[in-house]
Amino acid sequence: MSLIDTILGRPLASREAGEQRIGIARGVATFGLDALSSAAYGPEAALTVLLPLGAAGLTFILPITTAIVILLGIVYFSYRQTIAAYPNGGGSYTVARENLGANAGLLAAAALMTDYVLNVAVGISAGVGALISAVPNLQPYTLTLCLVILVLLTLVNLRGVGAAGTLFLLPTCIFIVSLCATVAWGVLATISAGGHPQSVVPPAPLPKVAEVVSVWLLLRAFASGCTAMTGVEAVSNGVQAFREPVVANARRTLTIIIAILIVLLLGIAYLARAYHIGATEPGTPQYQSVLSQLIGAVAGRGIFYWISIVAILVVLCLSANTSFADFPRLCHAVASDGYLPYSFTDRGRRLVYSEGIWVLAILSGVLLTAFGGVTDRLIPLFAVGAFLAFTLSQSGMVAHWWKSQERGALASMAVNALGASATTLTVVVVAVVKFMAGAWIVVLLVPSLVALMLAVRRHYRRIERETAPRGLKLNDLREPLVIVPIIAWNSIAENALRVALSLSREVEVLHVESEDSDAKSLKELWPSCVEQPAREAKQAIPRLTVLKSPFRFVVQPILDHVLEVERKNPNRTIAVLLPELVERQWYQYFLHNQRARILAARLLLQGEHRIVIVNVPWYLRKRR
């Protein structure tokens, strides 16, 4: 136990839940990394689509980013309302379920779950991939590194939400400070240079024009840039992780995350245009990330550059942690409504929903292993889920305002309707653009998950219906018929028979006699060892039944006999008493046959309703 205590921390009592809650700073580190890290790849994704336009592409990046930021603002506004309306957490799932019905909620849940699992695999392998491009000697250990990071993240999250927040605070701060400093520095330099700053390290030259601008290209650039918005729903799922006042703290955390993200997105777009920074073709030796070019252009390749680059890599890697914070909470919310196994609602020793953490770790571990730690092919699957969830959440808020009597509800509804339209458009564009590249998997997977959750719910409902509480019925209570199968007369059998007689006056001892064996000893001992003492103690006398087994089967004749007794005695409980030698060492398992266990399992499966199994253990004396 002390080893587990060291790794996972001491068990926390339920009443300590309050002390485990987090404030705003740790909230940003826990729930914000997915959203913030997307500043590192969102603008780059849009610029990559604009590549064929050459230098002209840069004129479009600021409008596209502005559109994304407006969409982000609408989504932010929506989730801000969601946090206040649903302070118990649940985010898109809760909003969609409450306002659009259970199926819409499950659709949002399935979409988010898919995205969370992908996010862990893609986040970790992106971080490890960046590390390996810096230290190519680590190449053979790609998968090992991914799995080590996965195990560490799992352990940190099993220690509780506070541990993760504390541990990730420093890299998050460095990431935010260095990127904001770069933006501020660059903007000042641009203004002081009259809009045409000089790069310290010149960025890669922009390619020649290969295409003319079209609406479809701009739509694709917008859709790709929208990956910057993944992770925005995280806070709304985890409201209950915050310290009192929960709603205010969660809202402030969300505001800070979105504000920083907007500053970074707009700043990067502005500076990309000012410094003439475009994307470089991925997978070529000339490849250099947009942020690397930007920091180099603004600040040169000094110590600041390297600290920033390392912070970006670490934050990319840790963006997986947002999934660890949210996936278990989402599963908890869904399981509370009966759509997932109830065990997802159990809080573990550190008050986190351990089962969700394990399931997430196992699923993403399987993904990482299947793809050998290189998950490039998973990226097209990504973001479809997030935007589907946004759309459902926005639509849910439209329905929410529609039903609401609050002042200003109509204005709020208009904003959410705008957001819903925009995210619907986005999810359609993303799904169409990426369909052949793999988004079809998500399009198949999400409805399957919904079907699975509905099946789980049906099963639980059925059990609930069939086990509905009722008053205790005792009018026809009779003691059970007890059947004791024994192999030979020894003290194990004697002990079992004593227990049998303490339970009922109707006891039948079963003995299977194969023609090989010599059952005489039992029949001979019966009168003196059993009948005589029973008569003397004025107890009921047990009956001995010997079953013939021409084919040497042992379990089958007993099973047949017990089922026959059950059939012949309706309204009686049949207690089958199985004497069992308890093996304290695993290797003793091989020394005794497991027929009692096989018999118990088959009786439970084949019995009608009235067979109960009584295990009577027998212990060897402990050795000195």
Add this chain to the structure above:
Amino acid sequence: MSLIDTILGRPLASREAGEQRIGIARGVATFGLDALSSAAYGPEAALTVLLPLGAAGLTFILPITTAIVILLGIVYFSYRQTIAAYPNGGGSYTVARENLGANAGLLAAAALMTDYVLNVAVGISAGVGALISAVPNLQPYTLTLCLVILVLLTLVNLRGVGAAGTLFLLPTCIFIVSLCATVAWGVLATISAGGHPQSVVPPAPLPKVAEVVSVWLLLRAFASGCTAMTGVEAVSNGVQAFREPVVANARRTLTIIIAILIVLLLGIAYLARAYHIGATEPGTPQYQSVLSQLIGAVAGRGIFYWISIVAILVVLCLSANTSFADFPRLCHAVASDGYLPYSFTDRGRRLVYSEGIWVLAILSGVLLTAFGGVTDRLIPLFAVGAFLAFTLSQSGMVAHWWKSQERGALASMAVNALGASATTLTVVVVAVVKFMAGAWIVVLLVPSLVALMLAVRRHYRRIERETAPRGLKLNDLREPLVIVPIIAWNSIAENALRVALSLSREVEVLHVESEDSDAKSLKELWPSCVEQPAREAKQAIPRLTVLKSPFRFVVQPILDHVLEVERKNPNRTIAVLLPELVERQWYQYFLHNQRARILAARLLLQGEHRIVIVNVPWYLRKRR
């Protein structure tokens, strides 16, 4: 069941045992293949050691073979006596145990078991190896072929001893007839040519002299040639497989096997000298087996040659079957005395000792897999065990005659003493010569096996002692204290409580309340749903105990409470009643927690002596 019936045959009743017994012809095919196939490699092994002597080596092969044949005669005589003295089978194990004590018997058993497992692996891989040298394209499938043959042999043997004998009769006949015909033909040709016959296909030229003859070299040649004697003990282990009169039939079978083996050994040695056939260096491209050279020299490379070669390959492969016939019988004999798990004494559906067959198949399958189907490195481990068993058996017979009052006992004792000395010498020579090449493994393994069997026996003796039969004690019989842990009040709990009240008037219902959960419903329902009906039915009223669980553990508080009740109530039986929802589909396993099973296992392991577990199943209605 019908698929199993097709593969393994219908179950046989115990009284059909007589019909499963075999006669002499199938006896030779079942128990003789190991011994007979050794004619294919015994003389070759001796000739390989004689290689450095060049042509001069051939002058020694006849005397060496004569010595081996004399030893074989002595061993034959000994086993003939053994069959009569121990008609229930057991061979070396039984003889050694009866006459030299249990440890000597176990030593013989361990040695034979090791040899049987090695024989399966080496036999199959020798056959497959020969097949591959004929069809090199099969090389990549070496291991697969080995395992397929192993599976087939296992299935045939699980079908029963008759099936194996029938199936292997034809290749055995072809093998015996073709080799005896070769010997007869060659001897006639030699005599008619005045001792200097002309080879039809000339054998490989003999190498130049590289060494002078020494006693050590001749001893090594003798030791290697003695591998021709492995498998001779097989019949004596399997006497009970024969039809009545068992002793006479087993003896005749042994006589036929030994007679053919002697004819083949002497014939091969005589013809090797007459036709100037020596061994060729193994592992070189010039390699050709002695028998291949011999048949070619006598009969040319016609259809007869190819039929004979194929028969030799098949019989080499099937020599593994002798192990399958004997290993389970040996294990049965050892297990009957309590030195191995009793399950080795159970006869399966086809009246064979199935467990021994499975264990042999698994062990040799592991060996084949570990060595990739090429078991050359195992050959040095081979034969040490057989000769150790011979030695113990011979020594046992010496002791047997010493105690015997029969006429001629002194003469018999002298023969066995001679045999014991010869086999002792052989085992020492074999172990010393092959020690570094791997025989040391056997020298370590055999005593470990003996220690293991002694430990098994000690365990069984301990159980026997502690469970010695005693009369039923009923003087202090009281109904049990029943404890029912329940999660919520529903019909599963109601059903369990009904069963509990039918067993005892002292029933305690346990409920674990974590601070998270809302246990009010149970406490509120208790008076109306439980106490009221119990009072009305004039039954004892169950007690409700609510346990607090600040750390949300469920199993631990129940366990602690039950152990506490057991401590406080000495002399009482505590029945813990576990309501259980029976899952009929495997996937339902994930939908319900397995706490009841964990609790049952921990109660059985940690309880003192008086806790019994009652499983009360609850079934969902079957779907239409």
